Amino acid sequence: MSTSEHTAYVRDLAPRQDAAAKFWRFIRRWPVIPAAILAVLVICAIFAPWLAPHNHLWGDLRAPNMPPAWLEGGSGKYLLGTDNLGRDLLSRIIYGARISLQVAAIVLLFGAIGGTAIGLVSGYLGGQVDEVLMRFVDLSLAIPFILVALTVLIVLGQSLTVIIVLLIMFSWGGFARQVRAETLSLRTLDYISLAKVAGAGTALILYKHILPGVVNTVIVVATLQVGSLILTESILSFLGVGVPPPTPAWGLMVSDGRDYLDTAWWIALFPGMAIFLTVLAFNFIGDWLRDRFDPRLRQLSD
Amino acid sequence: MRNFAIRRFIYMAVVVFATTALVFVLSRVNGDPRNVLLDEYTTPEQWEAWGKKLGLDRPLIVQYGIWVGNAARGDFGQSLSQRTNSLDVILQRIPATVQLTMGAFVFAFIVGLPLGVLSAVQRGSALDYTGRLFALFGQALPPFWLGIMLILIFAVELEWLPPYGRGSIQHYVLPSVTLGWLAASGFLRLMRSSMLEVLDSEFVKFARAKGVESRWIIWKHAFRNAMLAPLTYAGLLLAGLITGTVVTETVFAWPGLGRLAVQSVYANDFPVMTGVVMLFTVVYVGMNFIVDIAYALFDPRIRYY
Numbered sequence: 001m002s003t004s005e006h007t008a009y010v011r012d013l014a015p016r017q018d019a020a021a022k023f024w025r026f027i028r029r030w031p032v033i034p035a036a037i038l039a040v041l042v043i044c045a046i047f048a049p050w051l052a053p054h055n056h057l058w059g060d061l062r063a064p065n066m067p068p069a070w071l072e073g074g075s076g077k078y079l080l081g082t083d084n085l086g087r088d089l090l091s092r093i094i095y096g097a098r099i100s101l102q103v104a105a106i107v108l109l110f111g112a113i114g115g116t117a118i119g120l121v122s123g124y125l126g127g128q129v130d131e132v133l134m135r136f137v138d139l140s141l142a143i144p145f146i147l148v149a150l151t152v153l154i155v156l157g158q159s160l161t162v163i164i165v166l167l168i169m170f171s172w173g174g175f176a177r178q179v180r181a182e183t184l185s186l187r188t189l190d191y192i193s194l195a196k197v198a199g200a201g202t203a204l205i206l207y208k209h210i211l212p213g214v215v216n217t218v219i220v221v222a223t224l225q226v227g228s229l230i231l232t233e234s235i236l237s238f239l240g241v242g243v244p245p246p247t248p249a250w251g252l253m254v255s256d257g258r259d260y261l262d263t264a265w266w267i268a269l270f271p272g273m274a275i276f277l278t279v280l281a282f283n284f285i286g287d288w289l290r291d292r293f294d295p296r297l298r299q300l301s302d
Numbered sequence: 303m304r305n306f307a308i309r310r311f312i313y314m315a316v317v318v319f320a321t322t323a324l325v326f327v328l329s330r331v332n333g334d335p336r337n338v339l340l341d342e343y344t345t346p347e348q349w350e351a352w353g354k355k356l357g358l359d360r361p362l363i364v365q366y367g368i369w370v371g372n373a374a375r376g377d378f379g380q381s382l383s384q385r386t387n388s389l390d391v392i393l394q395r396i397p398a399t400v401q402l403t404m405g406a407f408v409f410a411f412i413v414g415l416p417l418g419v420l421s422a423v424q425r426g427s428a429l430d431y432t433g434r435l436f437a438l439f440g441q442a443l444p445p446f447w448l449g450i451m452l453i454l455i456f457a458v459e460l461e462w463l464p465p466y467g468r469g470s471i472q473h474y475v476l477p478s479v480t481l482g483w484l485a486a487s488g489f490l491r492l493m494r495s496s497m498l499e500v501l502d503s504e505f506v507k508f509a510r511a512k513g514v515e516s517r518w519i520i521w522k523h524a525f526r527n528a529m530l531a532p533l534t535y536a537g538l539l540l541a542g543l544i545t546g547t548v549v550t551e552t553v554f555a556w557p558g559l560g561r562l563a564v565q566s567v568y569a570n571d572f573p574v575m576t577g578v579v580m581l582f583t584v585v586y587v588g589m590n591f592i593v594d595i596a597y598a599l600f601d602p603r604i605r606y607y
Contacts (some may be wrong), residue, residue: 014360053483055432070358135313144545144586147579154567155328234548238446238563258553261450262458269454269571272304280442 003234031288034281041278044097054078054236057246059087065264081266083256089267090249093274099249103160104229107167108222114168115175116218122176123183133179140173146235152196153241160243163236168233171225178221182214216293223286227279234275250275304600314591321583322576326366329572341388379573383566388573392562392581399469399558402550403543407480410485415532417486418493422501422528423520438589440487442458445546449553455597457524481550486537489532496531500524537596537606541589579590 026032045050059082066082067073080089122133150164156162186192187210195205236242237251245252250271257268344352357365358381372379378388413436421433456476457465463472500506501524509519547560555561559578566574 078394138313139317139320142587142590143321144579144582146545146548147582148321150548150564150567151328151575151579152327155331184331227442231442234444235446237554238444238549240568251444251446254444254450261454265454265458268450271450272444275444275447276442279444280438282436283442 005074034284042096045101052094054088055089056095059085061086062205083267096248096250110168111171115172119176119179123180137173141166220290226282314587317587322580325579344576376578381574383571385567395559395562399487405474406482409478409482414486414489418490422497437490438488440483445549452476492532495529500528537589537593541586
C-alpha cells in the first residue's frame, strides 16, 4: 500500500466535520465571545470621543427620559435613550468604559508590581521578614473593605486618586500571597543554588532568576482580579463615593436611574448591563487563562 | 493547637484595633463634631465646655484610648444625629440585618447545595451548564443592579412583591436573593468540586460495584462526605454576607446596620459610625477566626502557621 493510498484511507475514517460543528468546537475551545466583548470595550475606552454620538456631559433638556430607539416614543438619534437630564445613555456608557478600564488598569499595574515585589522578598528571604510581611497581607485581606473605603472617601473627599490608592491596597495582598507561594517552591531548585554559588546577589537572583518563573502566576491573578476590582469600583460609585460626577461612572448611572424605575427603566438597565457583561467577560477569560497556564491555582476559587 | 488558637486570637484583636483606630482618626479629621451637635446660638464658653466634655482638647491618641475604654463597656457615646445613646441606635438595627443575612443564607443554602450536587452527578448535562451559568452570573452581577432589576421586574412590572421596606414575609424575598446569590454561587462551585472528588473515590466505586442503588450512594455516601468543605466555608460566606448588607440594605431601604453605616458616614455621626464599623469588623474577623480554628481542628496540617 503506497503512502497516498494510506492517507486517503485514514481521511475516510476520520469523522466528517461540517462547518457548524467546527465552529462550535472553536467557540468551546477559545473564549471567543468574552474576547469580543472585551475588544469592543477597549475600543470604546480608547476611541470614546470619536465613537460617542453625543456629548456625554451635556444633554438636551427638552428630551429627558427618552426610551431606546426600538421602543415607542424612541428616536434613532438616541439609540439607548436618554437619562433624566436628556443625556445620551449610549455616549455615557461609552465614556464609562473609559473610567472603569482606566481605574482597573492603573490599580492592577501598581497592585501587581507592589504585590509581586513583596511576595518575592517575603518568599525568598523567609524568617522574620516573611512573618511580618505576611501578617500585613492578612491584615489587608481581613478588613471589611467597603466600609473602610466609604469612610475614607467621605473624609478625604471623592477623587479618582483616592479611589485608586484604596483599590491598590485592596489588590496587592492577593498578588503577594500567590507570588510568595510560588517563590517558596522556586528557591529550593538547583539553578538558584548554582546562581548563589556563582556569586549572584539577592536582588539579581530575585530579578533575573525568580521573577520570570512567577510571571505566569501574576498574569493569571491579575485577570482573575479585574472583575472584582470593576465590581468594587462600581459599588463605591453606586454608594455615591466613586469617581466624582458628572464623569459618567457606570455605578453612578445605575444609582441615578433608580429614581426613574417606574417611568424610565432603561436609565438603570443599560449601565448595569455594561458592568455585568464586562465583569462576566473578564472572569471568563481569567478562568480560561488559569486552566491553560496555571492549573495549580484552580483551588483558589473552585 | 492551643498556641495556634492564641496566635490567631491576638491577630484578630490587632485587626479590630487597626480598623477602629483608622476609622476613629478619619472621623476626627472629618470635622469637629461640635459643628453637628451645636447650633449658631452657642456662646464660645459653651463651645469650649462641650469640647472638654467630649474630650476634644486632648491628643488624638488619648481620645482613641478613652474611646476604646468606653467601647469595651458598651458606651459609644451620644449619637450626634439622633441625640440618643449610640449603642441603642446600633442595637435597634441588629435584628433587621440578622434576619436579612439569615434569609440570604437560607437562599444560598437551598439553591447552592442541591444544584451543586446535581451538577456534579450529571456532569456535562444541561443541568450542569445551568448550574455553572448560575454561578458565573452570581460572581459577575453587580449586587446593586441585581437588586434594582429584581425590583423592576417583580415589584414595578409584575407587582408580585413589595419593592422596599421591611414588614411581611414577602419583603424578605428580593433582598435575600440579591444578597444571597453570590454566596449561592460559592456554595454551588464548592459543592460541585467537592462532590466530584468524592464520587471519584474508592469507597463510592466499591458501593457501586456492590450494587447499591445510585440515589442511595449519592445522598447517603457521597453527599455526607462532600458536605465538609462547604460547611467550613459557610463561616467565610457569612462574613462576606455581612459586608454585603451595606449595598443590599441601601437598595431596598432596609432598616439594618448596613444602611445605618452609610447614613452615619454621610451624616458625620462619628460615634455611631465608629460603633458600627467596630461591630462589623468584630463579626467579620470573628467569623474568619472560627473558620481558621475549625479548619485546624479538621485538618492538622494547617496548624503549622
